[in-house]
Amino acid sequence: MNTLASIDRRILGRWAFSGAAGLTLGFILLPLFFVTWLAFFRQEIPAFPPDGYSLKWFWAIAKHDKFVQGFWLSLQVAIAAMVIGLALGVPAALCLARYRFFGREPLSSLLLLPLVVPGIVLGTSIYVFHVELTIATELPVIGSLAGLVAGHVLVVIPWCVRLVAASLAGVDRSVEEAAQSLGATPPVTFFRITLPTIRPGIVAAALFGFVVSFGNLEMTLFLVGVGRTTLPIAILQYLEWRIDPTIAAVSVLQILLIGAAMAVTDRFVKLSRVV
Amino acid sequence: MSASATDDSLASLAAREARGGRLSTAGFLIGPATVFVTIGLLVPILILFRYSLNDFKPGLLMVDALTIKQYVLFFTDPYFLAAFWRTLRVAIMVTAICLVVAFPLAYKLARTQSRYKNVLIMLVVLPLFVGNAVRAAGWMTAFGNKGFVNVSLQWLGLIDEPIRIMYTEFAVVVGIVAVNLPYVVLTLQSVIEGIDRVVEEAAFSLGADPLTMARRVLWPLALPGFAAGAIFCFILTMNAYATPVLLGGPQFVMMGPLVYVQFAVKSNWPFGAAVSFVLMTATLLLTAAANLMVLRRYRN
Known part of the structure; x- marks a missing residue:
């Protein structure tokens, strides 16, 4: 009797625990669910229950220049920041994973610092830096595209260093040594042995870099110039004014784009192993 | 003998040269990124600190000075102090809620054998990547006067008039909890995954019930992970921008929006x-x- 009751309690406890896990997952996804629902409303006012459903808001996006331009700018900046970030971050990760030298730990912390410094502080400091640069060089640095990309490179670098260094730590060095003892020069060893083995790490770094840059809001607020908006800022400014199915449709497109990028990456490297 | 000594010194010379070569390769690899982060981040933070010691005169904007006036102003003005304590309070609440709520999901994700584990992880990561503004839009849909929550509560007969949810602390806390949960879940999950299942089973076979096991075995082992998750969550909340602006409104001032207004609207650098x-x-x-x-x- 007693044991039966305790088994019952244990099963009940397990169900409650799984239920709690499911509720948390549901809660995380809830805002995406609501915004998707709103995108298909027929009427413009976000009142429940909806009068009916329609796809018209998706066609209306093309008429909003701010979203279209913001999307292209975000795309360009994210691609540029990802490429430059990889070019700087992958060699640095290689160095941190393969060489032991004085000052290695502080250097590694320095490269991860942009991840720790809050986005608002990052934005304000880079902004005043641009002010000083503009005064010193008399070049229009404030609000320039180059300044924006440079800021984004800064937030991409830590992800590249972290993900590539993590995947380098899992590489068996004896394979590289075997290649070198068979006469391969260091560059050949790198391109034929090391690079293929850390490819998942580099793909993950590219994806994370792209997504972190594409979605960056706080730092970017301080770096966009007059008449230049990225997609997240365009969405934020619209939402400060109103919420309607148009902005919901834009949000759905962003969800789809990011979801697609993740699904593609998942084919190269299992997300559960790199996140 | 002398020949072998020469060999030795030659060998050590070669080794030193090789080491020197390796070091210069290392410098060549890490140099560009280091220079970039130093110029792009450390120098700007120093300039920012120098700016904070300047004076501000309306009409003249920034005036060169060396004064702690700005800091004194912040810590003596009730409006700014209130924003500071409000931010701290929200950060503590959000962190506590996140840790409790994240644990079951993190544990399930860490221990599941399901072949859909990857899909589940993607579902946790997707909202994280979609961005804060989009998620705030979701809550705005739900929290409005004719939003899902109010309409449902009225339909259930629990309330007669729509209650105010938008532009309250409640809305901000719910919004930031949802924003931070994926980070906390993933941090906890990776730590729990690193704890061997065997120690849990050992506790069970010695007669511990799940709660005792969690308290005596899992909790001490996962403590560093909880700390890392809590710290991450705390930093994110202290610096939240989009969620307080959109769900808290202009009256609910937190530190992040405060900085932006001073820079962009008031030009008070x-x-x-x-x-x-x-x-x-x-x-x-x-x-x-x-x-x-x-x-x-x-x-200990």
Whole structure:
């Protein structure tokens, strides 16, 4: 009797625990669910229950220049920041994973610092830096595209260093040594042995870099110039004014784009192993 | 003998040269990124600190000076102090809620054998990547006067009039909890995954019930992970921008929006810089304190 009751309690406890896990997952996804629902409303006012459903808001996006331009700018900046970030971050990760030298730990912390410094502080400091640069060089640095990309490179670098260094730590060095003892020069060893083995790490770094840059809001607020908006800022400014199915449709497109990028990456490297 | 000594010194010379070569390769590899982060981040933070010591005169904007006036202003003005304490209060609430709510999901994700594990992880990561503004839009849909929550509550007969949810602390806390949960879940999950299943089973076979096992085995082992998750969550909340602006409205001022308004709307760079510095220092100090506390307990 007693044991039966305790088994019952244990099963009940397990169900409650799984239920709690499911509720948390549901809660995380809830805002995406609501915004998707709103995108298909027929009427413009976000009142429940909806009068009916329609796809018209998706066609209306093309008429909003701010979203279209913001999307292209975000795309360009994210691609540029990802490429430059990889070019700087992958060699640095290689160095941190393969060489032991004085000052290695502080250097590694320095490269991860942009991840720790809050986005608002990052934005304000880079902004005043641009002010000083503009005064010193008399070049229009404030609000320039180059300044924006440079800021984004800064937030991409830590992800590249972290993900590539993590995947380098899992590489068996004896394979590289075997290649070198068979006469391969260091560059050949790198391109034929090391690079293929850390490819998942580099793909993950590219994806994370792209997504972190594409979605960056706080730092970017301080770096966009007059008449230049990225997609997240365009969405934020619209939402400060109103919420309607148009902005919901834009949000759905962003969800789809990011979801697609993740699904593609998942084919190269299992997300559960790199996140 | 002398020949072998020469060989030795030659060998050591070659070794030193090789080491020198390796070091210069290392410098060549890490140099560009280091220079970029130093010029792009450390120098700007120094300039920001210098700006925060300047004076501000309406009409003249920033005036060169060396004064702690801006910091004094921040810590004596009730409006700014209220924003500071409000931010701290929200950060503590959000962190506590996140840790409790994240644990079951993190544990399930860490221990599941399901072949859909990857899909589940993607579902956790997707909202994280979609961005804060989009998620705030979701809550705005739900929280409005004719939003899902109010309409449902009225339909159930629990309330007669729509209650105000938008532009309250409740809305901001719910919004930020949802924003931070994926980070906390993933941090906890990776730590729990690193704990061998065997120790849990050992506890069970010695007669511990799940609660005892969690308290006596899992909790001490996962403590560093909880600390890391809590710190991350705390930093994110202290510096939240989009969620307080959209769900809290103009009256619910937190530190992040405060800095932006001082810079972009009021053009008060010295004060904005000072607030920015207070924010960064508070964040770093509190995380360092939390780190120390956990480390000390962990060592005992």
